[in-house]
Every structure is written in structure tokens, then in C-alpha cells.
Amino acid sequence: xxxxxxxxxxxxxxxxxxxxxxxxxxxxxxxxxxxxxxxxxxxxxxxxxxxxxxxxxxxxxxxxxxxxxxxxxxxxxxxxxxxxxxxxxxxxxxxxxxxxxxxxxxxxxxxxxxxxxxxxxxxxxxxxxxxxxxxxxxxxxxxxxxxxxxxxxxxxxxxxxxxxxxxxxxxxxxxxxxxxxxxxxxxxxxxxxxxxxxxxxxxxxxxxxxxxxxxxxxxxxxxxxxxxxxxxxxxxxxxxxxxxxxxxxxxxxxxxxxxxxxxxxxxxxxxxxxxxxxxxxxxxxxxxxxxxxxxxxxxxxxxxxxxxxxxxxxxxxxxxxxxxxxxxxxxxxxxxxxxxxxxxxxxxxxx
Amino acid sequence: xxxxxxxxxxxxxxxxxxxxxxxxxxxxxxxxxxxxxxxxxxxxxxxxxxxxxxxxxxxxxxxxxxxxxxxxxxxxxxxxxxxxxxxxxxxxxxxxxxxxxxxxxxxxxxxxxxxxxxxxxxxxxxxxxxxxxxxxxxxxxxxxxxxxxxxxxxxxxxxxxxxxxxxxxxxxxxxxxxxxxxxxxxxxxxxxxxxxxxxxxxxxxxxxxxxxxxxxxxxxxxxxxxxxxxxxxxxxxxxxxxxxxxxxxxxxxxxxxxxxxxxxxxxxxxxxxxxxxxxxxxxxxxxxxxxxxxxxxxxxxxxxxxxxxxxxxxxxxxxxxxxxxxxxxxxxxxxxxxxxxxxxxxxxxxxxxxxxxxxxxxxxxxxxxxxxxxxxxxxxxxxxxxxxxxxxxxxxxxxxxxxxxxxxxxxxxxxxxxxxxxxxxxxxxxxxxxxxxxxxxxxxxxxxxxxxxxxxxxxxxxxxxxxxxxxxxxxxxxxxxxxxxxxxxxxxxxxxxxxxxxxxxxxxxxxxxxxxxxxxxxxxxxxxxxxxxxxxxxxxxxxxxxxxxxxxxxxxxxxxxxxxxxxxxxxxxxxxxxxxxxxxxxxxxxxxxxxxxxxxxxxxxxxxxxxxxxxxxxxxxxxxxx
Numbered sequence: 001x002x003x004x005x006x007x008x009x010x011x012x013x014x015x016x017x018x019x020x021x022x023x024x025x026x027x028x029x030x031x032x033x034x035x036x037x038x039x040x041x042x043x044x045x046x047x048x049x050x051x052x053x054x055x056x057x058x059x060x061x062x063x064x065x066x067x068x069x070x071x072x073x074x075x076x077x078x079x080x081x082x083x084x085x086x087x088x089x090x091x092x093x094x095x096x097x098x099x100x101x102x103x104x105x106x107x108x109x110x111x112x113x114x115x116x117x118x119x120x121x122x123x124x125x126x127x128x129x130x131x132x133x134x135x136x137x138x139x140x141x142x143x144x145x146x147x148x149x150x151x152x153x154x155x156x157x158x159x160x161x162x163x164x165x166x167x168x169x170x171x172x173x174x175x176x177x178x179x180x181x182x183x184x185x186x187x188x189x190x191x192x193x194x195x196x197x198x199x200x201x202x203x204x205x206x207x208x209x210x211x212x213x214x215x216x217x218x219x220x221x222x223x224x225x226x227x228x229x230x231x232x233x234x235x236x237x238x239x240x241x242x243x244x245x246x247x248x249x250x251x252x253x254x255x256x257x258x259x260x261x262x263x264x265x266x267x268x269x270x271x272x273x274x275x276x277x278x279x280x281x282x283x284x285x286x287x288x289x290x291x292x293x294x295x296x297x298x299x300x301x302x303x304x305x306x307x308x309x310x311x312x313x314x315x316x317x318x319x320x321x322x323x324x325x326x327x328x329x330x331x332x333x334x335x336x337x338x339x340x341x342x343x344x345x346x347x348x349x350x351x
Numbered sequence: 352x353x354x355x356x357x358x359x360x361x362x363x364x365x366x367x368x369x370x371x372x373x374x375x376x377x378x379x380x381x382x383x384x385x386x387x388x389x390x391x392x393x394x395x396x397x398x399x400x401x402x403x404x405x406x407x408x409x410x411x412x413x414x415x416x417x418x419x420x421x422x423x424x425x426x427x428x429x430x431x432x433x434x435x436x437x438x439x440x441x442x443x444x445x446x447x448x449x450x451x452x453x454x455x456x457x458x459x460x461x462x463x464x465x466x467x468x469x470x471x472x473x474x475x476x477x478x479x480x481x482x483x484x485x486x487x488x489x490x491x492x493x494x495x496x497x498x499x500x501x502x503x504x505x506x507x508x509x510x511x512x513x514x515x516x517x518x519x520x521x522x523x524x525x526x527x528x529x530x531x532x533x534x535x536x537x538x539x540x541x542x543x544x545x546x547x548x549x550x551x552x553x554x555x556x557x558x559x560x561x562x563x564x565x566x567x568x569x570x571x572x573x574x575x576x577x578x579x580x581x582x583x584x585x586x587x588x589x590x591x592x593x594x595x596x597x598x599x600x601x602x603x604x605x606x607x608x609x610x611x612x613x614x615x616x617x618x619x620x621x622x623x624x625x626x627x628x629x630x631x632x633x634x635x636x637x638x639x640x641x642x643x644x645x646x647x648x649x650x651x652x653x654x655x656x657x658x659x660x661x662x663x664x665x666x667x668x669x670x671x672x673x674x675x676x677x678x679x680x681x682x683x684x685x686x687x688x689x690x691x692x693x694x695x696x697x698x699x700x701x702x703x704x705x706x707x708x709x710x711x712x713x714x715x716x717x718x719x720x721x722x723x724x725x726x727x728x729x730x731x732x733x734x735x736x737x738x739x740x741x742x743x744x745x746x747x748x749x750x751x752x753x754x755x756x757x758x759x760x761x762x763x764x765x766x767x768x769x770x771x772x773x774x775x776x777x778x779x780x781x782x783x784x785x786x787x788x789x790x791x792x793x794x795x796x797x798x799x800x801x802x803x804x805x806x807x808x809x810x811x812x813x814x815x816x817x818x819x820x821x822x823x824x825x826x827x828x829x830x831x832x833x834x835x836x837x838x839x840x841x842x843x844x845x846x847x848x849x850x851x852x853x854x855x856x857x858x859x860x861x862x863x864x865x866x867x868x869x870x871x872x873x874x875x876x877x878x879x880x881x882x883x884x885x886x887x888x889x890x891x892x893x894x895x896x897x898x899x900x901x902x903x904x905x906x907x908x909x910x911x912x913x914x915x916x917x918x919x920x921x922x923x924x925x926x927x928x929x930x931x932x933x934x935x936x937x938x939x940x941x942x943x944x945x946x947x948x949x950x951x952x953x954x955x956x957x958x959x960x961x962x963x964x965x966x967x968x969x970x971x972x973x974x975x976x977x
Binding site: 056057058059061063073074078079080081082083084085086089091092093094095096097098099100101103104121122124125129317318321322323324325328329331332333335336337338339340342343344346347350351 | 391395565567568569571579583587588590611612614617620622623624625627628629632634635638639640641642647755756757758760764798799800801802803806807808809811812820
């Protein structure tokens with residue numbers, strides 16, 4: 001490369017990858033999310049995955065919608081171009097960007113409100129078109145930025161901060177993506193870096209539509225009656241602070257468990273998430289089996305995590321559209337404009 | 352089988368190369384191609400025509416009309432009134448008869464007897480037993496139906512004097528390599544021709560005579576021309592959602608790209624077209640592609656623009672090149688989806704929430720659809736903002752006789768201010784929203800340009816000149832006032848207005864735009880012939896340039912002719928140019944049909960009369976011209 005980055009000041013023992021980049025070269029601005037937010041763990045996993053894959057940071061384009069999750073692209077890969085688009089519409093913008101230049105890696109970051117509610121249509125169509133991308137849903141089942149409304153992935157029967165019980169059935173984006181033809185489908189947990197980093201690496205290396213649904217607990221809107229860690233409880237017991245900007249400090253939830261195991265994870269709101277890690281012998285090449293598998297475990301109240309399905313031979317939208325190998329945005333006048341003589345021939349036929 | 356001619360009480364309309372034929376058909380009966388064949392045959396005889404398809408929002412069964420104005424002088428607007436009605440649809444019989452001018456002609460299928468009460472006494476009736484002719488000749492019901500249309504073209508050719516060789520040539524071109532289809536069509540045409548010659552000698556006072564008034568001009572739909580403009584202008588990404596009357600534009604882009612944009616060596620496409628799930632996704636794809644440096648466009652109509660407005664605001668504020676071709680139709684809501692209007696000016700000029708203003712271009716015909724579509728792609732890159740090409744159904748979906756398309760091989764795409772890796776490497780300061788040149792247009796970098804320099808985060812939220820998130824008042828003001836400066840810069844870059852001065856100095860002016868053009872040109876001449884001198888200014892873009900202010904200042908009173916209810920351009924002139932409302936007199940036509948010269952002449956004559964000037968009337972030449 002002609003334009004290698006100058007090394008930044010960093011700890012001398014920080015290891016560099018083959019390109020000479022340290023992890024710091026894959027970082028972005030300082031996060032403005034709440035301390036302990038699962039989304040920050042996902043950003044860290046993305047940094048780790050890109051560093052390990054030895055991706056040139058500027059060869060990634062990161063796109064997002066609106067919401068807490070969609071703010072995160074500012075907090076990693078600072079040398080990449082980013083685009084914080086409009087609510088629920090990241091998939092179409094990413095599709096257009098990808099069509100313009102197939103030579104970059106496309107990373108879409110979204111949330112459950114962004115993808116399962118306002119953007120469900122765009123989510124579905126980007127998956128079925130096979131846009132070559134890594135699409136990460138940072139799924140916390142809640143609208144964080146607008147302070148705690150249910151999202152469409154919230155479990156039926158769960159209780160919001162205001163004590164409202166969600167009566168609607170939850171949308172499972174993983175099951176949808178499988179049905180719609182996504183060619184790489186995984187689910188993970190923000191606190192399980194050991195699982196998440198390889199899953200992201202696999203997605204970045206995959207050609208086609210790759211979805212990773214990452215369950216990512218929200219530390220802020222965990223309110224339920226009786227909880228000593230609830231927003232209201234803390235407010236009642238700490239009168240010195242402003243109720244709008246006070247945020248109790250919490251640690252990010254982590255979970256380490258082995259393949260095939262079930263682990264119960266107690267979230268900040270006290271709810272228990274039963275994660276089952278796919279067994280080591282699981283065959284992710286069988287789409288129908290994957291759909292069946294997910295449904296079976298869902299009926300037992302367990303959420304399957306891991307790489308659920310992959311089709312390594314998948315084609316992508318460029319393949320479907322039979323576009324040239326070069327990036328469309330690099331084609332010049334001579335390649336695009338048919339010229340005056342061709343136009344005269346067209347005129348001659350138009351009478 | 353009865354062929355008959357019934358003379359009417361009014362004297363026959365007599366005209367050569369100057370009349371209106373209207374075909375009343377049933378949608379889905381195969382009439383469209385026969386009617387177009389008729390129109391094309393006149394062009395091949397060197398006589399200008401302007402056909403208009405008046406169609407329902409329907410695939411089969413509802414009434415549809417095809418109106419052909421024949422005019423050797425080249426007036427291409429809808430004239431109004433009908434000299435010869437080919438009435439093939441019993442559903443609309445009464446209404447169709449009403450439209451015929453006194454002394455005009457009715458051609459109908461006389462296979463079944465019609466009661467005399469079904470006709471008007473002042474018109475001349477020509478009964479042709481079309482169904483019987485086809486029933487005798489063909490056994491297949493489908494052939495009987497389809498070829499009936501070609502039979503009446505044959506009868507008309509005989510009556511009007513259309514050269515049969517011309518029709519035969521056109522059929523040969525249409526069915527090239529499809530001998531099985533060609534032969535029955537030729538046969539049906541000849542059957543009609545012979546029948547017409549045998550039974551209707553001199554039954555019609557209307558004649559076609561060969562002229563040389565076509566020259567190098569072409570016959571093309573505005574949507575096809577706009578599609579070609581996008582090919583020539585370098586668009587590589589098109590995203591769209593089907594909506595009348597714009598669908599044929601995206602389909603035309605596909606067709607022309609398949610011919611002109613396939614890499615010969617690899618067979619791969621130098622374009623990408625996505626039929627998206629809705630208009631929101633269409634514009635999203637265009638925004639993404641524009642952000643990433645590809646030339647991209649979408650084609651839509653009013654309801655589509657309504658859906659796109661959130662993204663349009665993002666593209667305006669984040670400064671992303673976007674081209675939107677709006678083929679306008681009758682609104683609001685679903686409105687009149689198969690009728691024409693110029694009623695989206697305000698919704699496009701100020702699309703989206705917050706303070707926004709967008710560049711609009713107003714093509715007058717297919718030739719300008721081509722020119723302005725290519726220009727829009729340049730302007731979008733140059734100005735880094737959404738550009739609207741405001742065409743309409745009348746231009747977009749009708750074949751129009753117009754100047755040939757031209758391209759200068761010396762011309763290069765204007766990709767605008769894009770900072771390269773070399774410039775970044777050389778240490779050039781990069782502030783994504785920094786006004787370096789004083790024209791309000793900042794520099795941008797494309798994703799993937801440089802490993803460590805020039806990356807930035809694009810967002811719809813406020814930011815400073817270096818694209819850093821900021822909600823500070825001064826940063827916000829810097830950006831939005833710079834956007835105004837950029838809009839000011841646009842005034843000189845967009846197509847400038849076209850002035851047509853009257854033969855004598857005039858205190859009256861007319862401002863018009865877009866598809867009103869042919870009617871206005873004809874009205875200008877007709878009025879001038881009667882001694883009414885009015886200067887005209889055809890506006891071709893928003894923001895308005897200084898020439899518009901001068902034009903208004905130079906006239907006591909200015910008529911603003913538009914095809915919408917609310918005088919939308921007039922509102923914009925009042926608001927943007929601070930022109931006194933009393934000075935701008937609206938002339939508005941908005942029933943969904945294309946505006947006619949008759950309408951404009953009538954409206955202007957009335958106002959001028961009220962202004963105590965010598966009264967004038969719509970010109971009547973025979974019964975056939977105005």
C-alpha cells in the first residue's frame with residue numbers, strides 16, 4: 001500500500017498484526033453509551049475481529065440506522081467511513097453503497113427496534129437480495145434512546161420499566177433471516193467474546209448476506225417492581241442526584257460456557273436468559289435443520305447461540321446482477337458513455 | 352354486411368394535414384399498437400403528428416383513447432375537439448360523439464345496426480362492418496379481435512390517402528423476423544384498404560399529403576429519452592419501485608443498458624438496477640450509492656416522493672448526490688394516476704422536515720428529458736445534493752415528435768469536489784463541511800480512499816465543519832447558512848430560462864414551464880397573428896436566476912401558466928423572489944388533460960380584454976385549428 005498509516009503512540013508491547021496495525025488502530029471515538037452497555041462489548045469484539053483478520057481499517061464501510069446500537073460505528077474503526085442513516089433504513093443505504101463499490105467490506109450495525117420494527121421490511125429485503133455484508137443486530141429488546149419502550153423482539157409476557165406487560169409475540173430475526181435466504185446466520189451474546197469474535201470473523205469473510213443477532217442487555221431500562229437495582233429504587237434512595245442524568249454504574253454481563261452447554265444468564269433486569277451453545281458436532285450446512293433446531297429449542301424456552309447456518313458457496317447481489325468485477329464508482333466516462341455515434345444510430349431508429 | 356355513409360347537416364370539415372383523429376377503444380383489445388402504427392405512418396410521410404394516450408388505471412376492459420393531432424406546421428400540443436372519431440367502444444359512445452366538431456366525422460363498426468337516434472345530425476357518419484369483415488376472414492377469435500384494429504387502419508389509410516407502402520414498411524419493421532405475425536397483419540391492412548377504397552371514395556374531407564416537415568426529428572417518449580440521458584450521464588445505479596407514469600423510465604434504463612453498457616469482453620454489466628421493495632428503499636439505495644461515489648438515480652411519481660421525503664432531507668443535510676426523476680401525475684393521494692399535472696413543485700422544492708430547498712429542473716419535451724437527466728447527474732455531484740427532474744405523464748408516456756438527441760464527445764462528467772488520496776497525502780486540509788472555495792460547496796472523500804486520512808462519519812445529526820458531532824448553535828448555523836450559499840451557487844449552474852420576445856414591445860409577459868411548452872408556443876403565434884403581443888419566459892429550473900426577476904420587472908403584468916390548482920410556481924416566485932402577488936396572474940389548467948393552446952389563448956384574451964385592450968378571440972381556421 002502506498003498510504004500506510006503512520007504508527008500511533010501506544011504501549012510498546014501492544015502486538016501488531018501482519019499489516020503493522022495494533023488493536024488501537026481499529027478503535028474509534030470514546031463511547032457515549034451507558035457504562036456496562038452490552039453494545040460496547042460488541043464494538044470491542046468487532047475491533048478484535050478486524051484486527052485478527054488483518055483487515056485494512058479504511059477498507060471497511062460501516063453503516064447504521066438510528067438508536068443506541070446505531071451510534072456505535074463511531075466508536076470503532078475510526079479510519080473507516082461511517083454512515084449513520086435514518087431509522088430502519090440502513091439496509092437500503094448499505095445496498096446502494098455496496099453496489100457502488102464491491103471492493104470494500106460492508107458492516108451494517110442495527111438494533112432490534114431499527115431492524116425488527118421500523119426497518120423490518122428493509123431488513124427482509126436486504127437478506128433476500130443477498131447483499132454482501134455483515135449485518136449485526138444489537139438486540140436488547142428495548143428502545144433505549146427513547147427510554148424504555150418495548151421493541152418487537154421483546155419476549156411475550158416481559159415487563160417494561162413502567163410495569164406494562166408485553167402481549168405481542170416476539171419477532172425472531174434469526175428465524176426470519178433463515179427463511180428469507182440469508183447465507184450466514186448466527187446468534188450470540190454480547191458478553192461471550194470467545195463465541196462472538198469468531199462469529200464476526202466468519203461473517204466478514206463470508207460472501208453474501210450474513211446476519212448475527214447479538215443479545216445485548218440494556219443496563220438502563222431494567223426497571224421492574226421490587227428490584228433494588230431498578231431505576232426507581234435508586235432514585236428513591238439517592239435524592240442528591242438529578243433523575244435525568246443519573247446512571248448507576250454497572251459492570252457488563254459476561255458469560256463463558258462450553259459448546260453444547262446451557263447457561264442461565266441473569267440480566268440486569270433480573271430476567272433469566274437460557275442460552276444453549278450449539279454442540280460441537282452441529283452441522284450448520286443444513287438450512288431446514290437449522291430452522292427446526294431453533295424452533296425446537298425456542299419451545300423449551302432456550303435461545304440457541306452459535307453459527308446456525310452457513311452456505312459457503314452463496315452468491316451475492318453483484319452475482320445476481322452480473323455486474324463487472326471493478327467497482328462501479330471507478331468506471332470512467334469512456335466506460336460509461338456510449339458516445340455521439342451510438343446516439344445518432346438510436347436517433348435514426350426513432351421515427 | 353353494410354357499409355354506409357350518412358351525410359350530416361353541417362358542412363364537411365375540409366382539411367389537409369391539419370386535423371385531429373381520436374380512437375375510442377377498450378383497454379386490452381390490442382388497439383394501442385394499431386393506433387401507434389397509424390401515427391407513425393403520417394410521420395413517415397413527412398407530416399408532424401402528436402399522439403396522446405388517454406388511458407385508465409386498468410389492464411383490461413375500461414375505456415381508453417388515443418388522440419392524434421396532425422399538424423404540418425408542427426404544433427404539438429393537444430388541440431381540443433375532434434374532427435374524426437373512430438368509435439370502437441360502445442361504453443363511451445355518447446361521450447365520444449359529443450366531442451366531434453360540427454361537420455366532423457364518425458367512423459364506427461356497422462356490423463350491428465345502430466338506431467338513427469344514436470347519431471348526431473350535424474356530423475358525417477361512416478359505417479364500416481369491421482366485426483363482420485374479420486368474422487368472414489378469420490376463424491380464431493383472438494385474430495378476429497386483434498386484426499380488427501389493423502383493418503380500421505387500412506380503411507383510414509384509404510380514406511385519408513396514407514401511402515400503403517409506408518404502412519407495409521412499418522409493419523415489416525415491427526414484425527421483423529416474425530413472418531407468422533407479419534403476414535396476417537399485412538393481410539388485414541390490405542383488406543381494410545380495399546374496403547375503404549371500394550365503399551368510401553371521397554367520404555372524408557380530411558387528407559394526408561406527403562410533406563418534408565419531419566427532417567431529422569425523432570419520435571420518442573420522454574421516459575425513454577430520460578433513461579437514455581441517465582445512460583449518457585453515467586448513472587450506474589438505478590433503484591426504483593413501479594409507479595405510473597414513471598415505470599417505463601426504469602424499464603427503459605434497463606433496456607438501453609442491456610444494449611449499451613455490457614462489457615464486451617466479459618459479458619458483465621456496467622450498471623446495477625434494483626427494483627426495490629418500496630420508494631423508501633429506492634431512495635435509500637440511491638443515497639448509499641451516491642455517498643459511495645457512484646452516479647445513481649431513481650424514477651418515481653408524486654406518491655413515491657412523499658415516501659422518500661425523510662431520505663431527501665438526509666441527502667440535503669448530509670450533502671449526498673442524488674438524482675430523482677419525478678414523472679408527475681394528478682394528485683393528491685392516488686389522485687389521477689393516469690392523468691397529467693404539474694402539481695409536485697412545492698412538495699419537491701421543499702421536500703422533508705426542517706429548512707430545506709431543492710434544485711428542480713423542468714424539461715419541456717423528451718429532448719430536454721435526455722439533456723436534463725444527464726445534467727442532473729452532473730449537478731448532483733457538483734452540488735452534492737438531491738436534484739429533481741420534474742417531468743410529467745404528458746411528456747413521459749407519450750411519443751413526442753422532437754429534436755434529435757445530441758451528445759458532444761468532448762463532454763466529460765462533472766464529478767464535483769472529490770478529494771483524492773494524493774491530495775490527502777500531500778497534506779491538504781480536509782473538512783467535510785468546510786467551505787473552502789466560498790461557493791458553499793465542501794469537498795468530500797469517498798470511502799476507502801486513504802488508510803489514515805479523510806475518513807469521516809456521515810450523519811443526519813448536526814456536526815461541525817470537520818464532520819464532528821456537534822449540537823452547538825454556531826456549528827449548526829455555519830452549516831445551514833452554507834447550504835443557502837450553495838443554493839445561491841446553484842442558480843448559475845442550472846439551465847437558464849428561455850426568453851421569447853414578441854414582435855413588438857409588450858407590457859404583458861407570460862411565465863410557463865415543462866409540458867405547457869407546445870401549447871404556449873402555439874398560443875404565442877396565434878395571439879401574435881391577431882396583434883396581441885406578449886413576451887414569454889420559459890423557466891427551466893429552480894432556484895430562479897436573475898433573468899426571472901428582470902423579466903418580471905420589465906412587464907406590468909405577468910401571466911403564470913401552470914397545470915395545477917394552487918399556482919405552485921407562482922407561490923414560489925412570490926416567496927423566493929419577493930414579487931408582489933398582484934403582478935403575477937395565474938392561468939391554471941388542472942383537469943388532468945394536457946393544457947391546450949385554445950385554453951391559453953382564451954384565458955389570456957379574457958384578461959387582456961379586461962385590461963381594456965382590443966379584444967381577441969381564439970382563432971378558428973375552418974373548424975380544425977386554433
